[in-house]
Amino acid sequence: MTAMTETRVATQVYRVYIKATPQAIWDAITRPEWTARYGYGGRAEFDLRAHGKYRHLASAEMRAGGSPEVAVDGEVIEADPPRKLVLNWRMLMDPEMAAEGFTRLTWEIEPTQGGVTKLTVTHELEGTPKLALIVGGSLEKQGAGGGWAWILSDLKTLLETGKRLD
Amino acid sequence: MTDDDLVFKALADPTRRFLLDRLYKRDGRTLTELESVLEMTRFGVMKHLRVLEEAGLVVTRRSGREKLHFLNPVPIRLIHDRWIDKFTERRISALADLKHELEDTA
Numbered sequence: 343m344t345a346m347t348e349t350r351v352a353t354q355v356y357r358v359y360i361k362a363t364p365q366a367i368w369d370a371i372t373r374p375e376w377t378a379r380y381g382y383g384g385r386a387e388f389d390l391r392a393h394g395k396y397r398h399l400a401s402a403e404m405r406a407g408g409s410p411e412v413a414v415d416g417e418v419i420e421a422d423p424p425r426k427l428v429l430n431w432r433m434l435m436d437p438e439m440a441a442e443g444f445t446r447l448t449w450e451i452e453p454t455q456g457g458v459t460k461l462t463v464t465h466e467l468e469g470t471p472k473l474a475l476i477v478g479g480s481l482e483k484q485g486a487g488g489g490w491a492w493i494l495s496d497l498k499t500l501l502e503t504g505k506r507l508d
Numbered sequence: 509m510t511d512d513d514l515v516f517k518a519l520a521d522p523t524r525r526f527l528l529d530r531l532y533k534r535d536g537r538t539l540t541e542l543e544s545v546l547e548m549t550r551f552g553v554m555k556h557l558r559v560l561e562e563a564g565l566v567v568t569r570r571s572g573r574e575k576l577h578f579l580n581p582v583p584i585r586l587i588h589d590r591w592i593d594k595f596t597e598r599r600i601s602a603l604a605d606l607k608h609e610l611e612d613t614a
Contacts, residue, residue, distance in 0.1 A: 353536055355567045355578035358586075359511070462567070479581070491585040498586065 352470075354478055356463040358494040362501040364451045364459050368424030370497060371449055374399075380500045381493030384413055394418040396429055407485075409435040416444065426450055431465075433473050442470040461497075463490055511564070515583045518563035523548070524556050528565060531579035538574050 360367060370376040374385035383401035388394065398414035405411070413435050420428040431447040433439040446466040453459050467474040475481055479489035488495075500506055509517070518524055527542060543553040557577060560566040564583045569576050 353569075353578070355535075355569060355580060356582050357564060357567050357580050358582045359564070464569070479585075488585070491581045492589075494582050495585045495589045499589070 352467040352474060354465045354467060354474065354490065356465075356490045356494055358461050358498050359454070359458050360461055360498045360501050361456075361458050363457070364424040364453055366501060367451050367459055367461055367497075368427075370501060371427060372423075380496040380506060382413075382487055388418065388421075390418060390421040390423070390427075392418060392420060394421070396431075400435070404435065407435075416447075419446070424451055433476070436472070439470070439473045439476070442473055445470050445473060461494065463494065465490065511583065512587060514563040515565065515587060518559050518565055521556070521559075524560055527553075527556060527560065528579055531566070531577060535578050536569075536571075536576040538576060542577065 362370075370380070372386065372388050372390060374387060377386040377398070378384060378401065382404060384399050384404060385401075386396070386398045388396050394417065396414075396416040396418055397412050400409040400411060400413040404413050414431060414433055416429050416431040418427070418429060420426060427449040429447045430444045432444045433442075445468075448462075448464040448466075450462040450464070451459060452462075465477055467477070476486050477489040479487075479491050482488045482492070487493075496506060519528075523546065526546070530542060530545070531537060539550065539553065539557070542557070543550050546553055557566060561568065564580055567578045567580045569578060
């Protein structure tokens with residue numbers, strides 16, 4: 343066979359199973375007192391309806407690293423608590439990433455057996471190569487954090503143990 | 509079997525590690541793309557992909573008529589964060605202690 347047409351897919355998909363209720367996970371994603379406690383931290387502010395505003399305020403640590411006051415901004419496309427949240431999502435921490443523009447981020451929350459909930463994050467990263475590197479965890483050695491895999495690992499630890507990763 | 513057992517079992521096979529490497533290079537591939545570089549039947553590749561999916565290392569998504577396979581790094585991250593970090597940290601601090609001791613007595 344000769345040259346196969348390879349469709350370029352810039353989407354990244356992350357999945358984690360967490361022993362917590364869908365509502366607890368929904369709260370951890372959407373409530374500022376929770377978002378400050380895992381991953382990159384910082385308080386998220388949502389107007390949880392279609393076309394509602396979304397912004398994620400920079401933590402002290404992010405601001406020390408040069409982030410503007412608002413680290414991420416966007417808009418709610420769909421909010422179906424505690425099942426699905428679809429956002430337009432733009433990273434503002436770095437001017438180059440901000441210039442790449444909006445991406446689509448989908449959180450899906452599904453209960454499974456035994457009080458375990460499946461959480462899937464789908465990040466559509468068409469035309470945002472720099473953002474794809476940071477959320478893919480490729481810039482961790484440069485101090486940019488471990489992206490979605492790290493955020494979800496930390497979130498699982500927080501919800502299951504009440505503590506953060508060391 | 510625990511989740512960790514499934515991950516270790518899935519990783520304990522060169523074909524499955526090769527498939528993960530392919531997805532790491534470029535994510536969101538079809539079965540046809542993944543099998544094209546392997547000397548293996550379509551059925552064989554499907555079986556390996558199923559083991560990877562059960563371990564959570566591969567997540568599939570439908571896109572039109574195609575089923576795309578995505579590498580999910582979270583299970584490996586969980587093992588890293590809970591296990592490997594712990595042991596490498598201790599080893600590194602043991603080496604640091606040894607270095608101090610040797611330097612102090614020098």
